[in-house]
Amino acid sequence: MPRSALVMFAASLGFFFVTATTFTSLGYVLYTMVAQLGWSKAAAGLSFSLLGLACGLASPLPPLLMKSIGTRLTMFAGCLTLAAGFFIASQIEHLTLFFVATTLMGIGFSLVAPSPAVYLLATWFPRTSSRMIGFYFMTGAAGGIVGPLIVGGIVGLTGDWRLHWLVMSVSALILGLICLACIRDAVKVESVEQVKGAGHEQAAPAQNSVWTVKQALMTPSFLILALIMTVVQTAVTSAHSILVAHIANLGEGAAPGAIAMSLLAFAGTGAKGLTGTLCERIDPRRILVAGLALQALAMALLWSASMVLVATAAATLFGLGWGMAWLSAHILLLRYFGAGIAGDMTAMATTATTLAVLGPIGAGRIADVTGGYSLAILVFALLLAAATIVAVLFLRAPVCRPAPAAPQPAAIDEDGMVPAE
Numbered sequence: 034m035p036r037s038a039l040v041m042f043a044a045s046l047g048f049f050f051v052t053a054t055t056f057t058s059l060g061y062v063l064y065t066m067v068a069q070l071g072w073s074k075a076a077a078g079l080s081f082s083l084l085g086l087a088c089g090l091a092s093p094l095p096p097l098l099m100k101s102i103g104t105r106l107t108m109f110a111g112c113l114t115l116a117a118g119f120f121i122a123s124q125i126e127h128l129t130l131f132f133v134a135t136t137l138m139g140i141g142f143s144l145v146a147p148s149p150a151v152y153l154l155a156t157w158f159p160r161t162s163s164r165m166i167g168f169y170f171m172t173g174a175a176g177g178i179v180g181p182l183i184v185g186g187i188v189g190l191t192g193d194w195r196l197h198w199l200v201m202s203v204s205a206l207i208l209g210l211i212c213l214a215c216i217r218d219a220v221k222v223e224s225v226e227q228v229k230g231a232g233h234e235q236a237a238p239a240q241n242s243v244w245t246v247k248q249a250l251m252t253p254s255f256l257i258l259a260l261i262m263t264v265v266q267t268a269v270t271s272a273h274s275i276l277v278a279h280i281a282n283l284g285e286g287a288a289p290g291a292i293a294m295s296l297l298a299f300a301g302t303g304a305k306g307l308t309g310t311l312c313e314r315i316d317p318r319r320i321l322v323a324g325l326a327l328q329a330l331a332m333a334l335l336w337s338a339s340m341v342l343v344a345t346a347a348a349t350l351f352g353l354g355w356g357m358a359w360l361s362a363h364i365l366l367l368r369y370f371g372a373g374i375a376g377d378m379t380a381m382a383t384t385a386t387t388l389a390v391l392g393p394i395g396a397g398r399i400a401d402v403t404g405g406y407s408l409a410i411l412v413f414a415l416l417l418a419a420a421t422i423v424a425v426l427f428l429r430a431p432v433c434r435p436a437p438a439a440p441q442p443a444a445i446d447e448d449g450m451v452p453a454e
Contacts, residue, residue: 036217037157041165043215044150045172047108050208051115051142052176053183054201055084056273057298059135061184064277064287065194066131074278076128078397080135081274082390087139089387092380094140095148096228104149105216111144112209116202123198141205145212146173152231156219171306177298181277185291244431246377249370254431255378257423258369259385261325262362264420268328268413269355271392272297276348279406285341293345297352304356312364318428321361325421327354332414336407369430 063077098107118137125131151166158165187197222228249255276297277290304324311320331351338344366382367375396409 039215048146048173049176053180057177058180058184074400075397078393081393084135084139085390087136091140091143096225099222108212115141116205119202123195155231174302181291181294252431259382266386266389267392270389274393289341293348296349300352301356305360308360317361317364324354324357329417336410
């Protein structure tokens with residue numbers, strides 16, 4: 034098998050694994066752990082938030098490590114960190130130690146995906162990097178479909194959440210060995226900027242941005258998009274945290290919640306795939322508004338649902354709106370500010386969404402006080418409705434102010450590519 038195919042396989046498997054074992058399935062495991070260990074729902078929400086916070090704060094680490102030890106060992110280190118976090122989670126008796134475990138999971142996530150893999154694919158496949166990166170993200174999203182079902186299979190059949198974490202720890206070690214065997218840099222990382230610019234260096238001169246990053250950050254268009262993305266991420270992170278427990282409160286246990294979580298991920302994955310094509314024919318702003326409205330409607334439906342079937346349908350509708358809103362927001366960043374600084378603008382907007390870690394904590398606190406998550410879900414529905422109104426009334430393309438465009442480095446020739454390691 035060609036080396037580039039092995040790199041693609043290992044990188045995609047890594048994203049699939051970290052998505053399946055962390056954000057999209059942690060809510061299911063927490064439901065069982067909270068019941069057995071007697072934790073408060075706010076404490077459970079905090080553990081989920083620490084996962085997201087660690088993932089966000091650790092995002093500068095991959096470029097630094099890739100420069101010093103290479104991408105292969107960076108991803109291997111991420112797998113070891115994940116394995117340590119999962120193993121600690123399998124042994125815990127006290128909440129504080131579980132906070133350590135979820136923090137390690139977040140750091141491991143950042144070291145495995147997506148930054149290292151985007152750089153790998155952009156340099157191994159310079160002529161088809163957009164297609165390869167798109168496939169990579171779809172593979173990662175598929176992990177969100179499978180993850181809750183895997184948890185349901187292990188925890189649901191055995192009732193042992195410790196066994197689940199132990200299996201995931203062993204799986205992370207196996208993934209690490211696969212990374213050692215398959216990952217190789219096509220081009221050695223010489224600077225942090227090299228990694229941050231991956232996937233954008235092949236842009237044609239006509240696509241260069243007329244904005245500087247400083248100018249773009251001060252525009253109302255960016256501030257509104259960053260606010261909308263923060264609201265969306267808060268709702269999504271909280272939904273992953275509370276959906277299983279909320280549906281279980283309807284009286285049919287946690288199994289339907291796992292199915293709802295997988296349907297949410299499946300709808301989100303499909304919507305992201307279709308939205309990219311739709312944005313070539315329809316104004317992405319309209320798709321963003323439609324996605325936000327669907328999410329608000331889904332949250333309102335989930336809040337009022339008294340039947341598991343209705344709640345599951347609401348989760349699916351929410352996933353559809355999430356995929357539409359999230360991808361169209363990223364496309365708007367690209368179209369508003371140009372390919373030259375698209376990576377920087379996406380990074381800045383993603384940094385703002387770190388505030389989303391407060392969502393699960395707030396939802397857990399509300400559940401401790403009121404006995405359920407209904408009020409929290411209503412709050413998220415109102416936030417999404419407000420974001421929809423803001424997008425309709427105020428989101429417009431920024432007025433361009435010319436700025437000298439930085440020269441773009443030449444794309445790497447795919448012919449005769451040999452590993453740098």
